[in-house]
Amino acid sequence: MTAVLLQRLTAASFGLLVTGLVGLASPASAQVGRRPIKVAAVDFIPAWGDRDGNIRRLVQAAERVAAEGVNYAVFPETAISGYDFTGPAQLAPFVDTIPGQATAALLPVLKRTGLYMSVGMAEKDNATGLFYNTAVLMGPEGIIGKYRKNGLNGQDVQLFGPGDTDVGVFATPIGRIALIICYDDTYWQYDRLAALRGAQIIGWHSVSDRVMPGTPAAQARSNHSTVASVQHMSALNGVWVVGATRSGIERNPITGSQLFYNGGSSIWSPSGRKLVQAPVVPPEVLPPGLNGIFAATITPADADAVRDQRLAARRPSLYNPLLALRRAPVDITATASRRPVQLAAAQWSSGSSRLSSSQPEPNELLVLPELSALPTGLDGAELRRRAEPRGGAFERLLGQRAKAGNGYLVGSYPEREGDKVFHTVALAGPAGTILGRYRATHLTASERAWASAGDAPVVVATPLGLVGLATVGDLAVTEVIGLYQSLRADLLAAPAGAPSALKVEIDRLLYAVSDPPTGRADLHPYLAAKLGQLWVVSGGRRVDSSTAAGIFGPEPVVSTPTLTAAAGADAVRYRTVVPYPGTWINQQQLIDGQRNDLFRPLVLEVENSCFQMWRRAGQGMVRCP
The missing domain is CATH 3.60.110.10 (Carbon-nitrogen hydrolase)
Incomplete structure (x- = not known):
């Protein structure tokens, strides 16, 4: 039985009253996100290597999420293929393009229900044939934008090329949304770039794994849970964060290797407070498909004043060029020997x-x-x-x-x-x-x-x-x-x-x-x-x-x-x-x-013409005339 948790919370519950605003929002975006919406972090479990079956399950999950009154839903990383592959050749039969089979199947659901969703997938670039770890944002109007993961971990680099998109912010009727993927949160820069571009919501897509219980101590030193990092994205940047990860055990049937996903999908307020969280669970083989909807009601524009206050404290002249x-x-600046x-x-x-x-x-x-x-x-x-x-x-x-x-x-x-x-x-x-x-x-x-x-x-x-x-x-x-x-x-x-x-x-x-x-x-x-x-x-x-x-x-x-x-x-x-x-x-x-x-905007003053062009564009790197 799919567990469904629905919780209604608002920013007012956390006293988001701030002063001293920097006024970064442009007039065109000033009214965006003022309507309360329900957002959801979705625990979705793909079957390893079953692209077509996973697309069908995603369609079913999207229908169920929309039926719960959700306006924007975030699904995990690599939700169409699974994640545990040894290399590009093994992954190749299960990648998709954008547009592709997954978007073609999902878009009619979104058009009919009004749902916005972002989902992670192993993407094949049509022009080059390269593989990317990608998140795509879709809504009733179609494909809105995509983000290719920049912060690659040790597993990613075996499969995917480094992202060639920067951190874009996509203006939608429900709010200004940026996309981040899993290990990106190890770096503070990506969520900061989203905030500088005026994001109200960060959709964070992950497959946050842990070592299996009983792993020898020497091997357990590689243990990691990136879902334990998402509080910083909201607290330091003043944005809503909807973070989706998955549960269950993923097994590669060719190699026999396993990854344990511990759950813990969560939603965070612009003040860095946790609104709702999925249970953190022990290892268990779970059926593929929808495993939980974890939702909160927010007003995206409530992030604007908090975010602008965070950004007003910056002093870019101190950061340039370091x-x-x-x-x-x-x-050569690092300490050479341990003591x-x-x-x-x-x-x-x-x-x-x-x-x-x-x-x-x-x-x-x-x-x-x-x-x-x-x-x-x-x-x-x-x-x-x-x-x-x-x-x-x-x-x-x-x-x-x-x-x-x-x-x-x-x-x-x-x-x-x-x-x-x-x-x-x-x-x-x-x-x-x-x-x-x-x-x-x-x-x-x-x-x-x-x-x-x-x-x-x-x-x-x-x-x-x-x-x-x-x-x-x-x-x-x-x-x-x-x-x-x-x-x-x-x-x-x-x-x-x-x-x-x-x-x-x-x-x-x-x-x-x-x-x-x-x-x-x-x-x-x-x-x-x-x-x-x-x-x-x-x-x-x-x-x-x-x-x-x-x-x-x-x-x-x-x-x-x-x-x-x-x-x-x-x-x-x-x-x-x-x-x-x-x-x-x-x-x-x-x-x-x-x-x-990708980090040049971090060292530019807000008044700088290049920064203003970059921010207004919403997507793309800093380019000056």
């Missing part, structure tokens, strides 16, 4: 500073809460009054405490230079000297009341590795993560203040680690560690049962812990090795796999 450089496969490191994040309660009694252990990196020498609760005027120059009392005390512990100590303070005040993060070393300073570049609303923005990321070479300096407030801007990843930081020291209300909401069952961070870890440092493939250490305050003090590992789903400070503890500590060697992914692989030819 985020558009192609550094693979040779990158053990001890990490610590201090936890203080609200109230006074504990800087004078804090010190690292020998050779340890200890990160203090932000505004480390001051009590909490000071307003902007008081913070400006207490600002001090470089080399002042704060930096001297920070150096003294680092020297006393023979380690590395990071804190932040209001730094005055002339008429300006900056929120400055300082790193002191074992000799008691200040090794590096960073002025927060992306200010929060509260920081803007007293501080001016800095103008550059900072990475300090130390015996511990490459240490980046930031504030947790910076990490809400995804480009900051990209900067430190591109600069090959091994560690990111990011002082925090009070804990955030936005936590990791990813289902605990999607993790292979023993202590998932769901519900207790602040989301932004967690995402920075994962998307940047670096360690993030945040000293912070504890308020009631929640804390901002944590150590966040590069691969929290599979192998590295997310550690938050326990109640009553002065700090949380962890010993590890940097650079992170990686399991299924690491920082070097991220650098190697980037499609920098």
Whole structure:
């Protein structure tokens, strides 16, 4: 029996009230998506290698989804062929074209019912004969557009060519829709490009697999669940995300290999909150066809203000040209040799500073809460009054405490230079000297009341590795993560203040680690560690049962812990090795796999004529006259 879950939720349920809009929407699109619609993530199970049968099942599924009143449905990746093939020759009998057999069968259903849907397929290009991992968007008016997967994983590269479409945004009567496929979410750039083009909804198509239970530990290091990544697409970009993956066990009858799909399709609000999710299930052989409809009612245009607020925090001049450089496969900036490191994040309660009694252990990196020498609760005027120059009392005390512990100590303070005040993060070393300073570049609303923005990321070479300096407030801007990843930081020291209300909401069952961070870890440092493939250490305050003090590992789903400070503890500590060697992914692989030819819009100012042309076009790469 097909399980059907229908849940009606609206953006208003999550208090999506924002201010300070950047106004990126064009007049022609201003009214798009203002009608509430029902969206659905569809768990659809194809039969391996049964193209014609899967097309029939897709038609039946589309009929059923439309009968439930759904306006836009997202189906999984490679839903016509299945996914587990050894190479193009094995896959060849089961590919389809666009237009092709699948679109011809589905379009009459969509025309009759008014349904919009996007579905993943193994596509053969008519002109070249090349194979692509593609998602196609269709509606009552016909084929609207397609996207060819750019972020290819180890299995994809055995079968498909790299995508030759950029991330397009398709204007439909129900809203502005972008398409993303599975492993694309390992890269922060693709969903950011969708947001920059004005997407209201991202349709994410996946076959998120896990290793089978009982797999030996050495082989299980390749474990991965990309469906555990979708929260970042909504939280960092302010868009709705409808993420469809599949359940069941897929078996290749020729090789006998198997893939286990764990379910977990989900829908996320522009604020990064989970609206609805499919169950995460154990391995089970399931019949092909429709296995579940997971729906929510949304108003696509509710994303506009949230998305524009996220984008207004960007500072493209800081990203140009670094985020558009192609550094693979040779990158001389990376740390060459691994070394053990001890990490610590201090936890203080609200109230006074504990800087004078804090010190690292020998050779340890200890990160203090932000505004480390001051009590909490000071307003902007008081913070400006207490600002001090470089080399002042704060930096001297920070150096003294680092020297006393023979380690590395990071804190932040209001730094005055002339008429300006900056929120400055300082790193002191074992000799008691200040090794590096960073002025927060992306200010929060509260920081803007007293501080001016800095103008550059900072990475300090130390015996511990490459240490980046930031504030947790910076990490809400995804480009900051990209900067430190591109600069090959091994560690990111990011002082925090009070804990955030936005936590990791990813289902605990999607993790292979023993202590998932769901519900207790602040989301932004967690995402920075994962998307940047670096360690993030945040000293912070504890308020009631929640804390901002944590150590966040590069691969929290599979192998590295997310550690938050326990109640009553002065700090949380962890010993590890940097650079992170990686399991299924690491920082070097991220650098190697980037499609920098597609990333030029990330470094262009909104007023730039090339950016405006790119955004208005909706599809295609940046092209200037």
